[in-house]
Amino acid sequence: MTAAKWTLGALGLALLVALLLAPFASTSPDGLETVAAGKAGFADKFEEPSVAPSPLPDYEVPGVGNQWVSTAVAGAVGTLAAFGLMLGIGRLLTVRRAQRPDPEE
Amino acid sequence: MPDRVLDPSVWATLDVASAGVVAWAARKTGRRLDPRDVPLMGVMTAAIFAGQMVNFPVGFGVSGHLVGAAMAAILMGIGPAMLMMTTVLILQCLLFGDGGLLALGANIMNMGIIAPGVAVLVHSALRGTRVGSAVSSFVAGWTSVVAASAGAAAGLCLSGFPADGVVWPILGWHSVIGVGEGLVTVAALQLVWRTRPDLAPARAKSSKPAEATEAVTA
Numbered sequence: 001m002t003a004a005k006w007t008l009g010a011l012g013l014a015l016l017v018a019l020l021l022a023p024f025a026s027t028s029p030d031g032l033e034t035v036a037a038g039k040a041g042f043a044d045k046f047e048e049p050s051v052a053p054s055p056l057p058d059y060e061v062p063g064v065g066n067q068w069v070s071t072a073v074a075g076a077v078g079t080l081a082a083f084g085l086m087l088g089i090g091r092l093l094t095v096r097r098a099q100r101p102d103p104e105e
Numbered sequence: 106m107p108d109r110v111l112d113p114s115v116w117a118t119l120d121v122a123s124a125g126v127v128a129w130a131a132r133k134t135g136r137r138l139d140p141r142d143v144p145l146m147g148v149m150t151a152a153i154f155a156g157q158m159v160n161f162p163v164g165f166g167v168s169g170h171l172v173g174a175a176m177a178a179i180l181m182g183i184g185p186a187m188l189m190m191t192t193v194l195i196l197q198c199l200l201f202g203d204g205g206l207l208a209l210g211a212n213i214m215n216m217g218i219i220a221p222g223v224a225v226l227v228h229s230a231l232r233g234t235r236v237g238s239a240v241s242s243f244v245a246g247w248t249s250v251v252a253a254s255a256g257a258a259a260g261l262c263l264s265g266f267p268a269d270g271v272v273w274p275i276l277g278w279h280s281v282i283g284v285g286e287g288l289v290t291v292a293a294l295q296l297v298w299r300t301r302p303d304l305a306p307a308r309a310k311s312s313k314p315a316e317a318t319e320a321v322t323a
Contacts, residue, residue: 006301007144014152022158026168030160031278032106032257034167040261040270045109054202059158075158078196083151086192090143090185093135 011083018075022059023068106212106257108205112264119260120210126218127191133184145304146181150189152293153177154196161285169282172253174220175228175246175290180297180304183225190217215256223252238306239291246290247283254279 001009029037037043049057056062056074064070111119138146153173160168173193177186194212197203204212224245231241258275262268298305 001300003141003144003301007148009300010148010297011151014148014155017152017155018158022155025158025170026160026162028160028162028166028168030168030170031254031275031282034278035271035274036110038270038274040266040274042110042261042266046107048107048109050198050202050205050207051108052199052202052206054198054200056200057202059201059203071158074201075155078158078200079151079155081196081200082154082193083147085196086150086189087143087147089131089188089192090134090138090146091140093131093188094138094140094143096135 011079014079014083015076018079019072022075023071025071106204106208106215106260108207110205110264111208111211111260113207115260115263116205116207116211118210119214120207123191123210123213123218127187127213130184130187130191134188137182138185142181142185146185146189149177149180150192153189154193156289156293157193157197163278163281163285167278169278169285171289172216172220172250172286174216174253175224175242175249175286176293178221178224178249179228179242179245179290179294183221186221186225187217190221211257211260215253215260219256220249220253224249239295242291242294243287246287247280250283250286251276251279 033043033046036046056077059074059078060067060070061073064073108116153171153176156171156173158170160170163169172190174186174190177189180186181189191213194204194209194217198206198209198212227248228241228245231244236244254275258272261271261275
């Protein structure tokens, strides 16, 4: 298997996790949210949104009624965005060495 | 961690500190990363993002989710791992409103710097011992989550929350959630190493780890 095929396969697997598993994720509060709601008592501050607006708040596509579809689509978008952004940053950082390998390395 | 929980002095300090460390990680990665490993870095980042969406129940009505810092750090090294986690955290903040923008530095410090840093330290400390790669990956995963949660607890204490209501509950829950992290770290690394034997650590089979590593990188 070539590295390129492996990368595509792994990306497919990540997309399957986002599409098929993420909609079934537990909706219980996580560790930090649990503590926030307990004795420490800062649950109200935890509920407040970020100062920055987000296009897909809470991993849902606004206007899509079906919760599963909404989460699956948001998850797939995020997975592809993570791949693309990291690929872009990685290429930018290594571009000079990709063109002309540094003899010192 | 959302925006209005931490004290401004705390999140501002962590924004500056995290920016500095991530800049260091970017420089280190630019110098050391093989350009052929960039797609691997991209696809692992995608997998970590997807994995973080899947909250799993840990009992008592509480859930946990993957951080992924340990698998990133063990597979790619500390510099790339910090960049991978930072990329995931920036996307979660800006695309999904998960984690505050002001608190981004705090979240990067905990999950993008402390978690992979501790994972690398623990994993390399265990490498010299007779412990197998599955056990050292599990322990690195567990420790990375507990260390990240300790960072979150420290941030809350510095913001004026009473330590007794914050520190032990946070460490307690995350020591349970960390078991899930450890298991997923082992499974993910085994899957990668079995399907891409060229990425598996050669040192695991050698009695002289330093020499084996040099032979691979030379």
